[in-house]
Amino acid sequence: MLVVLPAYNERASIGRVVGEVRAALPGADLVVVDDGSTDGTGAAARAAGARLLTLPFNLGVGGAMRTGYIYAARGDYDAVVQVDADGQHDPCEVPALLAELGVANIAIGARFAGRGDYVARGPRRWAMRLLSACLSRATGTRLTDTTSGFRAADRQAVALFARHYPVEYLGDTVEALLMAARAGLVVRQVPVEMRVRIDGAPSQSSLRASLYLGRAVLALGLATLRTRHVLPEMPAALEVRATDGSAR
Amino acid sequence: MSEGYGLALLGAVCSVVLILELLRRRKLSEKYAVIWLALGTVIVVLAAAPSLLEAMAGAVGIAVPANLLFLGSAVALLLVCLQLSAETTRLEDETRSLAEEVALLRQELEAVRRRD
Numbered sequence: 001m002l003v004v005l006p007a008y009n010e011r012a013s014i015g016r017v018v019g020e021v022r023a024a025l026p027g028a029d030l031v032v033v034d035d036g037s038t039d040g041t042g043a044a045a046r047a048a049g050a051r052l053l054t055l056p057f058n059l060g061v062g063g064a065m066r067t068g069y070i071y072a073a074r075g076d077y078d079a080v081v082q083v084d085a086d087g088q089h090d091p092c093e094v095p096a097l098l099a100e101l102g103v104a105n106i107a108i109g110a111r112f113a114g115r116g117d118y119v120a121r122g123p124r125r126w127a128m129r130l131l132s133a134c135l136s137r138a139t140g141t142r143l144t145d146t147t148s149g150f151r152a153a154d155r156q157a158v159a160l161f162a163r164h165y166p167v168e169y170l171g172d173t174v175e176a177l178l179m180a181a182r183a184g185l186v187v188r189q190v191p192v193e194m195r196v197r198i199d200g201a202p203s204q205s206s207l208r209a210s211l212y213l214g215r216a217v218l219a220l221g222l223a224t225l226r227t228r229h230v231l232p233e234m235p236a237a238l239e240v241r242a243t244d245g246s247a248r
Numbered sequence: 249m250s251e252g253y254g255l256a257l258l259g260a261v262c263s264v265v266l267i268l269e270l271l272r273r274r275k276l277s278e279k280y281a282v283i284w285l286a287l288g289t290v291i292v293v294l295a296a297a298p299s300l301l302e303a304m305a306g307a308v309g310i311a312v313p314a315n316l317l318f319l320g321s322a323v324a325l326l327l328v329c330l331q332l333s334a335e336t337t338r339l340e341d342e343t344r345s346l347a348e349e350v351a352l353l354r355q356e357l358e359a360v361r362r363r364d
Contacts, residue, residue: 055350070352071352
């Protein structure tokens with residue numbers, strides 16, 4: 001199993017998050033994708049003992065995650081877990097996500113599924129509602145936190161994402177789910193608690209939230225219009241290993 | 249009147265020569281050259297024989313021939329813009345993939361160095 005931490009200018013928290021993940025998941029490999037940070041995030045991650053993928057310039061979460069997925073696909077990992085580098089995700093919840101991969105190809109750690117105390121208001125809330133409604137329909141399961149960056153992907157999902165991970169704004173969360181659903185992958189959500197971010201505050205101004213709503217609608221619309229991707233052929237050898245459960 | 253058309257013809261020929269020169273110096277790849285050469289040819293033909301434009305405008309029911317010209321050039325420029333946007337998107341995708349590949353290669357190189 002590979003834990004991918006996409007990080008852009010997260011020097012303040014990256015070291016701690018890397019340490020937490022290593023402590024909580026001693027058997028897992030961990031890679032930090034330094035998404036063109038200018039504040040020494042890469043050095044901090046390395047000092048904490050993480051493997052490091054350094055992007056030469058900022059690609060956004062989508063680009064960083066695609067790099068992580070390619071790394072996982074080439075390294076033949078059976079699962080990838082994405083954890084945000086700002087420390088809002090508790091690595092102790094990762095086993096719950098992984099357990100869900102038994103019945104799903106993608107497991108999303110969701111904030112609003114009865115645990116935790118994160119509350120959004122105004123346009124941001126409407127945007128989240130809209131995204132939830134549309135994506136729940138597309139995936140055929142109830143999704144309440146579609147923009148969560150806390151998710152696990154199995155081998156099939158990794159193979160798809162390594163090739164076609166959406167790189168645009170919100171593409172990494174919204175379009176990725178739609179794309180996965182249309183490719184026939186199973187998506188499920190797992191309730192998790194989110195913590196207060198170690199550093200920085202989420203943007204909550206109403207102008208920004210409205211802009212977010214607009215971009216969410218755009219991302220959703222574009223994702224719906226786009227042609228569907230088919231799942232890459234899985235080599236026979238990989239299929240066997242994936243089913244007999246010899247985890248790496 | 250004829251002087252004006254002479255100037256138009258000169259301008260048209262100049263633009264075609266410019267396109268050809270850019271092509272010759274490999275500053276313009278073939279996929280862009282086609283559309284520009286086509287446009288250049290249309291400009292030259294129309295500058296040489298303005299009556300053609302009048303005939304076409306009459307055929308499609310546009311009272312002022314110049315309006316057909318404006319419409320035509322607007323549409324042509326729109327298409328060129330669209331092509332450029334599509335190409336920019338493709339280039340961005342390629343740059344992105346290269347950046348990802350660079351990150352992966354750098355990691356691999358470090359891993360190999362550490363092993364030595």
